[in-house]
Amino acid sequence: MADMVKMYRAIWIHPDDRPFQSIYWRASIFDPVQTYQLNTVTYGLTSSPYQALRTIRQLCIDEGDDFSDAAKILQRDVFVDDIVTGADTFEKADRLKHEIIALLKRGNFVLSKWASNDPRLISDLIDVSPSPVSMAPKDDHAIKILGLMWNPQLDCFQYKIQKPSPTLTKPDPGETEYLSPGHFLIGQTLLTPPSPSYEDLKLNTLDRWQFLKRTCESFWKRWRLEYLSTLQSRAKWTKSNPNIAVGTLVLLKDSNIPVLQWPTAIVEAVHPGKDGAVRVVTLRTFRATYKRPVASLVPLLPLNEKAYD
Numbered sequence: 001m002a003d004m005v006k007m008y009r010a011i012w013i014h015p016d017d018r019p020f021q022s023i024y025w026r027a028s029i030f031d032p033v034q035t036y037q038l039n040t041v042t043y044g045l046t047s048s049p050y051q052a053l054r055t056i057r058q059l060c061i062d063e064g065d066d067f068s069d070a071a072k073i074l075q076r077d078v079f080v081d082d083i084v085t086g087a088d089t090f091e092k093a094d095r096l097k098h099e100i101i102a103l104l105k106r107g108n109f110v111l112s113k114w115a116s117n118d119p120r121l122i123s124d125l126i127d128v129s130p131s132p133v134s135m136a137p138k139d140d141h142a143i144k145i146l147g148l149m150w151n152p153q154l155d156c157f158q159y160k161i162q163k164p165s166p167t168l169t170k171p172d173p174g175e176t177e178y179l180s181p182g183h184f185l186i187g188q189t190l191l192t193p194p195s196p197s198y199e200d201l202k203l204n205t206l207d208r209w210q211f212l213k214r215t216c217e218s219f220w221k222r223w224r225l226e227y228l229s230t231l232q233s234r235a236k237w238t239k240s241n242p243n244i245a246v247g248t249l250v251l252l253k254d255s256n257i258p259v260l261q262w263p264t265a266i267v268e269a270v271h272p273g274k275d276g277a278v279r280v281v282t283l284r285t286f287r288a289t290y291k292r293p294v295a296s297l298v299p300l301l302p303l304n305e306k307a308y309d
Contacts, residue, residue, distance in 0.1 A: 067102060
C-alpha cells in the first residue's frame with residue numbers, strides 16, 4: 001500500500017484552461033484586487049478526482065509499454081491517490097514495487113506512506129517510518145483502507161463496533177425499544193405530544209395558577225379562531241331534504257358569470273334513482289330543454305312548493 005504525495009499538485013492544467021480556474025484575492029480591503037490563476041488540479045472541485053485518474057490512465061497509455069505489470073495495477077488498484085495491491089511472492093511484489101515507482105516518476109508522481117505485511121518489501125525505501133502511518137487510535141496498528149481497517153502486522157482486516165449511548169434510549173436496560181428521531185429531541189418516542197412541565201417555574205401558587213389559566217385560554221382561543229372556523233357544516237349527513245318537485249323554479253349555477261346573472265329554469269320532469277332520491281331533473285328555459293344534476297341548481301322556492309299547479 002502507498003499514497004501519492006500531493007497528487008493534484010503534480011498535474012498541470014493546460015494553459016488554455018487555466019482562466020477557468022481564476023480567483024480574486026486581496027489581503028486587505030484597502031489593497032487592490034488581484035487575479036490569480038491556478039495552474040494545477042485544484043482540490044475540492046467536482047472534476048478534480050476525474051482529472052487525476054484520467055492523467056494516471058494517460059500515463060499508463062503513454063509509458064505503459066515499458067512497465068506492463070505496473071500499468072495494469074495503476075488502472076485497476078488505484079482509488080484517487082491510494083494504491084492498494086499485492087503479489088503472490090516476495091520477488092514479484094518487489095519487482096512490481098520498483099516498476100510502479102519508475103512509471104509514476106515519469107509523470108512526476110512520488111509515493112509515500114508505504115505499508116506492507118512483509119517489512120522486507122519496504123525496508124529499502126527512504127520515505128518509510130518504522131511503523132505504518134495509522135489513522136486509528138495509538139494502541140492500534142491498523143490502517144484505514146476504503147472504509148476497512150487493515151492490520152499489516154497480522155495481515156488481516158479488522159472491524160470496530162461502538163456501542164450506542166444509553167442516553168438515547170430509556171434508562172431501563174431491559175426495555176427493548178426502537179431508536180427513533182424523537183430520542184434525539186426529547187429522549188423518547190414521539191407517539192404523543194410531550195407535555196410541558198411547569199414544575200421548574202419560579203412562581204408562587206397563585207402566579208402558577210394564573211399562568212396555567214392564561215395558557216388554557218390562549219389555547220382555546222386559537223383553537224376556536226384557527227381550527228373550528230375551518231370546519232364545514234355537513235347538514236346532509238344529519239338530515240334529509242325532500243326531493244325537488246316538478247314545477248320548481250330554479251337558478252342554473254354557472255361559475256363563469258356572476259351569481260345575479262345566473263339564468264332561471266323550471267323543472268319539467270324528475271328522474272329518481274333506485275333509492276328514490278332525485279339527483280337528475282329535466283329543465284326548461286326560454287331557450288331549450290335539457291337535463292341537469294340537482295347539485296348544480298339553486299331552488300328559488302321551497303322544495304315542497306311549485307311555481308304552478
